[in-house]
Amino acid sequence: MFRAVFLQKSDTAVLSEVRELSEDSLPEGDVLVAVEYSTINYKDGLAITGRFPVVRQWPMVPGIDLAGTVESSANPRFKPGDKVLINGYGLGDAHWGGLAQKARVKSEWLIPVPSPFSTLNAMAIGTAGYTAMLCVLALEQHGVRPDRGPILVTGAAGGVGTIAIAVLAKLGFDVTASTGRLEEAAFLRQLGANQVIDRATLSSAGEMLGEEKWAGAIDTVGSATLANVCAATKYRGTVTACGLAQGLDFPTSVLPFILRNITLCGIDSVMAPYELRTEAWQRLARDLDVKKLDAVTQVLGLDQAIATASDVLSGKVRGRAVIDVNR
Structure with a gap:
């Protein structure tokens, strides 16, 4: 079992809650990731609050970003223990996303977390x-x-x-x-x-x-x-x-x-070509002062994700809202 933000749609509203889910309920994919951090972006705010119909499949685990550690992989490109991240690719609107302790995803979506970043740094940057x-x-x-x-x-x-x-x-x-x-x-x-x-x-x-x-x-x-x-x-x-x-x-x-x-x-970040994504992350590793990330980041627990979604839409969040899914 693992904890996740879980969205369901009623006739009149989106119902958002943090609940325990079975690993068997995860969607198809060839890599299982133990998620460490996700984020709350504007799109996540729309999904969680239901203010705009961005979710394409129900029920849904939101979170267009994730960073964590590979737990198991059917693709030899990735092995258990690898630190990886994902941005976009329909995560959080068409495929269960990062606001959960577990994610089963397609290996072609994964990017190795570049040095000198940690998984927390990767989500402080995020989408x-x-x-x-x-x-x-x-x-x-x-x-x-x-x-x-x-x-x-x-x-x-x-x-x-x-x-x-x-x-x-x-x-x-x-x-x-x-x-x-x-x-x-x-x-x-x-x-x-x-x-x-x-x-x-x-x-x-x-x-x-x-x-x-x-x-x-x-x-x-x-x-x-x-x-x-x-x-x-x-x-x-x-x-x-x-x-x-x-x-x-x-x-x-x-x-x-x-x-x-x-x-x-x-500028589209969701379906950008893999080569462009990797170039962007390599440039971030070179051209972003990691010390400045602390000034733009607040780290919150999974139980705070739903309330933070509304704050993001209202423009009340400075910089980046990172969610520690294990907190």
Whole structure:
């Protein structure tokens, strides 16, 4: 038996509880992992609260991330005792996820935890940090360098935002952080932001084409914020879009694209190719200061996961909410 967050769907709501489950109930897979840590991401918050229909199969164990130790494996690539992690691949919405003490998964989803990270470090980074690095890789691929000008990070106090700031600062970028929590300004500067602005300056409907401010951006918010970011991006700049905290809409025009030749890159972390995933994790091992992870991470027990899901959706969680599933 093992403990897990367990979701069931009624006619009117999602029912969330922590309960004991039998190992026999685990879905198919060729590797059994003794999970050590998982996380609460925005998508997990939607799944646990039922606020948006992200879960595709019922019942479900949520958790789009996990890190732990291989307990048994039918694939010779992995052996008992190996430290491994997973991000995405339908974990937590189509396949039972990481908010449990056990997970049976497909071996092709597993990535060895890179040195110098522990399994706790891996989940302090998690999908949020891995997504942040995918954004950085896309900016670099499109020629955005520190000498091109400032980089904007929206939703800066959240999981993607905090890791993005830390990585960009280490790479030498001049980072502007946009947040609705200006009381976190000192914290964001500690991570590496040179300037902190109020998200209200970006979140309302604005001009279709504004003053050129940023060489690139990492946007986690969507909606009017993303539209305003594109309108203020410099000639041949690049904006990466990886979130929808403000909304699904995108009220903009073609002007920034055809007059300033900007690029808008969609960032998908769920089904990204394995080679890109491993590159992102190798770069995180090189370009993320492990010491900064403590400042962006809170570690909670499994019984706290359900309440934390609502806090994540409300924007009350600074940085990363890591769940110790054995606590």
